Amino acid sequence: MTPAWYGFAGFELVTYSEHDEALANTIKALATPELPRQFSTLVRGMAAFDNLIVIAYHGENRPAVLYREYTDPVVYLPMDNQYLGGAYLLDPFYHEHLKGSVRGIRRLMDVAPDHFRRTHYYNNYYKQTTLLDEVAVFATITDGITLTACFGRDRTSGKPFGKRELQALRRHEMSLSALLEAHWQDYRPDGAAEEASAPLEVRLREALEQEHGIRLSPRQAEVALFILRGHSSLAIGLHLGVSTQTVKVFRRQLYTKCNISSQAELFALLMPLFARLTARG
Structure with a gap:
């Protein structure tokens, strides 16, 4: 029997059965160290990507990186010193977090301010990373804690996400958010119980x-x-x-x-x- 096609991942067609297997493996990996890798495989079946980073935001405090994978290590060289060192305060994804109770898919340039590409931050941070496109799955853990699984395209592939890939991600955005929330439901960063700082x-x-x-x-x-x-x-x-x-x-x-x-x-x-x-x- 000819398999039913699910969609595109890069240039390879993914069958419904392959997607179903990837989803089953992700569910089985919940609450285990295997979850990030299985989640990565699941998403890769919908949209090919060059890098992935899972970030936990809590209030206006410094975020925490929970997982990362990449093809080109250059993409995360500015992360620890620059982004976590304060540049995140200017990031569009961080400002989505501040809205509270955010779930689903967000593409960076769809939520960025109108002159974002003209900023010193964009031209000095993003150009270092070589990122060309970035899509994030948002998950709400508590009122003040948001997780983002950010999938990027950088100089490795040299092109942004395609229309069909973005459609595939959006068709399953609530399921992807739910998987992150289920896995990290007990996550609490150090200092999360501290009194909120001034604006x-x-x-x-x-x-x-x-x-x-x-x-x-x-x-x-x-x-x-x-x-x-x-x-x-x-x-x-x-x-x-x-x-x-x-x-x-x-x-x-x-x-x-x-x-x-x-x-x-x-x-x-x-x-x-x-x-x-x-x-x-």
């Missing part, structure tokens, strides 16, 4: 004043973070409920107080503070 804008203002003698208003600190995350003046205005011209005034005030004239200088000023603000977790 990032507040801590950033305090650190700027203590270390550089720069006193920003709450709105100026908000605008600084929106700029670094890749929001245009129009998008910032929509978030804050003010006009684009008002945003431009806040930007000029911000740059004047910080004695800078570009986003690159703002990035250089604030990134060392991010690293210290997120040192615990």
Whole structure:
């Protein structure tokens, strides 16, 4: 009998029976160290990828890496020092986590701010990784803890995910999230029970004043973070409920107080503070 085709994984067709077997093996691996590898195999049957990393976010604290695999080791070279060292605060996937109770598939460029590709963060962090495309399965463990299984395409394959691969992932997004939630349901990072820290804008203002003698208003600190995350003046205005011209005034005030004239200088000023603000977790 001719097998029924399930879909595409790279250039190879995957049958329904092969997918079913991969799913069965993943379910059997729940609560065992084999789960990440079996989960990887299951997803690879839907969409070929070059790298995978499972990250646990908890509040605004430094995330934890629970699993990683890759073809080219270059992709994760900036991870431990740069991303976990504070750059995650500018990451679109991290900001999806902050929305709370997030499940299912998210493609990075679908949730990124409108000027994300113009940011110093994108051009200095993402270009180092050689990532061309990234899709994440989100799973909610508790109100404050989110897991993401991020599947990437880098210079190894040299191309983004295809339409059929993305469709296959989205058809099964809730099942994929449920598998992560079932496996890591008891996961609690060190310090998860600690009292929540003050909002990032507040801590950033305090650190700027203590270390550089720069006193920003709450709105100026908000605008600084929106700029670094890749929001245009129009998008910032929509978030804050003010006009684009008002945003431009806040930007000029911000740059004047910080004695800078570009986003690159703002990035250089604030990134060392991010690293210290997120040192615990």
